[in-house]
Amino acid sequence: xxxxxxxxxxxxxxxxxxxxxxxxxxxxxxxxxxxxxxxxxxxxxxxxxxxxxxxxxxxxxxxxxxxxxxxxxxxxxxxxxxxxxxxxxxxxxxxxxxxxxxxxxxxxxxxxxxxxxxxxxxxxxxxxxxxxxxxxxxxxxxxxxxxxxxxxxxxxxxxxxxxxxxxxxxxxxxxxxxxxxxxxxxxxxxxxxxxxxxxxxxxxxxxxxxxxxxxxxxxxxxxxxxxxxxxxxxxxxxxxxxxxxxxxxxxxxxxxxxxx
Amino acid sequence: xxxxxxxxxxxxxxxxxxxxxxxxxxxxxxxxxxxxxxxxxxxxxxxxxxxxxxxxxxxxxxxxxxxxxxxxxxxxxxxxxxxxxxxxxxxxxxxxxxxxxxxxxxxxxxxxxxxxxxxxxxxxxxxxxxxxxxxxxxxxxxxxxxxxxxxxxxxxxxxxxxxxxxxxxxxxxxxxxxxxxxxxxxxxxxxxx
Numbered sequence: 001x002x003x004x005x006x007x008x009x010x011x012x013x014x015x016x017x018x019x020x021x022x023x024x025x026x027x028x029x030x031x032x033x034x035x036x037x038x039x040x041x042x043x044x045x046x047x048x049x050x051x052x053x054x055x056x057x058x059x060x061x062x063x064x065x066x067x068x069x070x071x072x073x074x075x076x077x078x079x080x081x082x083x084x085x086x087x088x089x090x091x092x093x094x095x096x097x098x099x100x101x102x103x104x105x106x107x108x109x110x111x112x113x114x115x116x117x118x119x120x121x122x123x124x125x126x127x128x129x130x131x132x133x134x135x136x137x138x139x140x141x142x143x144x145x146x147x148x149x150x151x152x153x154x155x156x157x158x159x160x161x162x163x164x165x166x167x168x169x170x171x172x173x174x175x176x177x178x179x180x181x182x183x184x185x186x187x188x189x190x191x192x193x194x195x196x197x198x199x200x201x202x203x204x205x206x207x208x209x210x211x212x213x214x215x216x217x218x219x220x221x222x223x224x225x226x227x228x229x230x231x232x233x234x235x236x237x238x239x240x241x242x243x244x245x246x247x248x249x250x251x252x253x254x255x256x257x258x259x260x
Numbered sequence: 261x262x263x264x265x266x267x268x269x270x271x272x273x274x275x276x277x278x279x280x281x282x283x284x285x286x287x288x289x290x291x292x293x294x295x296x297x298x299x300x301x302x303x304x305x306x307x308x309x310x311x312x313x314x315x316x317x318x319x320x321x322x323x324x325x326x327x328x329x330x331x332x333x334x335x336x337x338x339x340x341x342x343x344x345x346x347x348x349x350x351x352x353x354x355x356x357x358x359x360x361x362x363x364x365x366x367x368x369x370x371x372x373x374x375x376x377x378x379x380x381x382x383x384x385x386x387x388x389x390x391x392x393x394x395x396x397x398x399x400x401x402x403x404x405x406x407x408x409x410x411x412x413x414x415x416x417x418x419x420x421x422x423x424x425x426x427x428x429x430x431x432x433x434x435x436x437x438x439x440x441x442x443x444x445x446x447x448x449x450x451x452x453x
Contacts, residue, residue: 017401017403021376021380021401022380026382026399027384027397027399027421029384029385030382095387107351128388129388130387130389130390131387132333208351208353209342209351209353211351231346231419231448231450232450233417233450
């Protein structure tokens, strides 16, 4: 198939822009390849000593290093320790890992009003080498069902059973419905994901677009790091690490449990 | 015996496809390049409106469902173009047909479009959606310049990610044939130039 530009209006981008283009971490697959040192950031000699460490450090948002960490140690030192752990433990990232997930900050409409909330998604194996993304959790203030009245002594009174619980029709009326959670037992555990599913199912909630997207990785022992896209025309752009937390394994497991 | 032959056939099929992955990824980038060529013709004010519409229709033929509704993964939808900007919080999502209609009717005397060379486009891993249907994403950068009275009055640089579907079919001789179709696109404008 001959594929040439059909018009002089269509040209290639300049050499300088090409350098920016090749430096940029353009997709998450490329982020993984660079993290795994299967591909090196332009300018890093793969045969040089410490090339792997440099390659991993090049995956950080440069602005991350300008902030002092607790006034004692710089975040650059923290990033170096992280990179050393990755190289020493031979940690690899793979799309099919269960130890990473996406957090999509969504803009939507709830009964016509603008709302925002988060959806957590992770990759699930479907068998035969096939995968899919699944919504593992919804999170947001709109799913809280905070009662309108937190002070009054609200309840279904003790003898209601003798009158066929007529009061139940009252507690769901527009006058009282905003206090529905107060008629439940104490410490009622409301599942936000179920509420999300319910609202979407009945057409009350729609998603207009994903306002921001980030990925959290838990593969590196002792760390959780977050990646998001920095769209800018500099050599340090694209999908980069913008947050690094040093945590114990218990915290990593807890985060996993919380999001799945 | 039949079972063994079937397994051997499947293994050969899968191995054959694995060898073709690079070729399929190249085809995906080429298809995006082809779309860019047609878009350049749609922008070109030296073309008549009828001619620009001709290239719009050719471009739509590159898309899954030809820009109309289709179903993948049980989701019925049409191909959409989402445009965001680092300078604004406005996110505009339009069906690709509407997006192309806007391109045809842009009011500039002359338009220049520069895109990443096909060979430099970043293509993600190829992932299987269902039997003989795969998807990947092609990334490239595009620069746009609009002129009026010989002066550039608007220009921007956008980073684009195009979803690409690849349908694998066997031809009459049993060899794999790959049908490449374009899907949703996310475009992020970084700055005015």
